[in-house]
Amino acid sequence: MTSDFLKYQAQTSTHPLAMEVSHAKGSYIYDTTNKQYLDFVAGVSACPLGHNHPKVVSAIKEQLDKYMHVMVYGEYAQQPAVALSKLIASQLPEPFEKTYLTNSGTEAIEGALKLAKRATGRSEIIAANKAYHGNTMGSMSVMGFEERKQAFRPLLPNVRFIDFNNSAHLNQITEHTACVILETIQGGAGFIEPTNGYLEKVRTRCTQVGALLILDEIQPGIGRTGKLFGFENYNCTPDIIVTGKGLGGGMPIGAFTASSALMDLLQDNPKLGHITTFGGHPVIAASALATLKEIIESRLMQQALEKEALFRKLLVHPLISEIRGKGLMLALILPDAEKVNHLILTAQNQGLILFWLLFEPKAVRITPPLTISNSEITEGCQTILDILDQIIDD
Structure with a gap:
């Protein structure tokens, strides 16, 4: 499917992520090998209730x-x-x-x-x-x-x-x-x-x-x-x-x-x-x-602020100089674009979806579904911290 995607569908960049999507549910997207990816992006903020919400x-x-x-x-x-x-x-x-x-x-x-x-x-x-x-x-x-x-x-x-x-x-x-x-x-x-x-x-x-x-x-x-x-x-x-x-x-x-x-x-x-x-x-x-x-x-709007507080509590690291935004519209600010690219691409390999922002090369987008659970937030943040630790060690 990837070869046809690149051949027949017009692209927006020279290096699309090209994940082959099979299905999605809740806070997860699954590829055609059935690998699951925890979604910290929500279709660039377009899926506030996660994927395939029953209602x-x-x-x-x-x-x-x-x-x-x-x-x-x-x-x-x-x-x-x-x-x-x-x-x-x-x-x-x-x-x-x-x-x-x-x-x-x-x-x-x-x-x-x-x-x-x-x-x-x-x-x-x-x-x-x-x-x-x-x-x-x-x-x-x-x-x-x-x-x-x-x-x-x-x-x-x-x-x-x-x-x-x-x-x-x-x-x-x-x-x-x-x-x-x-x-x-x-x-x-x-x-x-x-x-x-x-x-x-x-x-x-x-x-x-x-x-x-x-x-x-x-x-x-x-x-x-x-x-x-x-x-x-x-x-x-x-x-x-x-x-x-x-x-x-x-x-x-x-x-x-x-x-x-x-x-x-x-x-x-x-x-x-x-x-x-x-x-x-x-x-x-x-x-x-x-x-x-x-x-x-629901209580999702109130919970967005509670979940923001959890993200800010967990994402403390020497490479994170700042967390910008409000609620579940957050951006991690790293030292440079190279580290941003490494984090986003490595995270995808490890089953966590992060993304870039258009004009700020030092920023990493975190805009998960409003329905994301505290345990899923904790899991994803630990993946981020582990990757940032690897960057420092390297």
Whole structure:
């Protein structure tokens, strides 16, 4: 299968990990030799309830027996999408009322950027250096990492960049600014949390000049930080919230949510201001609804903070200079990229899945399912410590 994978399926890098997957369940992925791998990555935060969670699988199968795709987005009332949108609204403060469901996080970013331009009549967008919001052309335009986008220019014009957590840069947000788009916690940059009331200050500045604030919750959202949405930790309410990844429970989804006053602008002038064929797909919406209900109704969000404390207690080592992030969105910071590569690749050989971050070569991603057990955390952390000990001995 690996040879066909490399021959027929387009690749994103020259050296994919190329594990041949057989099946997955709970906190484990199994390869075609039936070797099990403890998953500390959860599909890059996309599987908050682990793999093949029974409630999610049941919801998918039940919906499959009813109907799949029947009409382009927004024309027919379909119970899974309606119930999901209603549940999202119930978990958010006013004035968040309406959600637009998309196929992916990057598509939701595109919709949010369009909505901000439509609402303000302005064109300037301000984003953060080392930001990552997806890889379509609009999302790439607000990516704060030139090396990854220079080959694809020209991109959207009139995009400016500020440093995350640098309050001195906020005067660059002016009456010409349509929106400021930020990750609530910077992901690709190394799981950088906002500090010193930074998001509050951005919120205040946006309000002063009439710019909209978009917060990208694609990674921090859906319970991973101990709150349903990461922004709830930082006393800041945006104008538009973008979600994805974990919302689908392992199925492809994205969403952007705002007030009715804002979202209704996509209905007219022009009509069909944002359209998609498969957004709100009933099977995917059913998976998302089951996922969101389980996270809200269980203790998983509270346990995310307890499990964070366990990770921090166990992962003490001379080669770990820092553990960044919040809840089960954590990054180990090692001395250099070489040691990061050695840890991730050796861990996979030993049955533990770790992963890289996009722009911080010294970081190791730890974003396990919220359902991971304390014993599984202990087991995986011991593997990490053993490998780091070997690095020192060598």
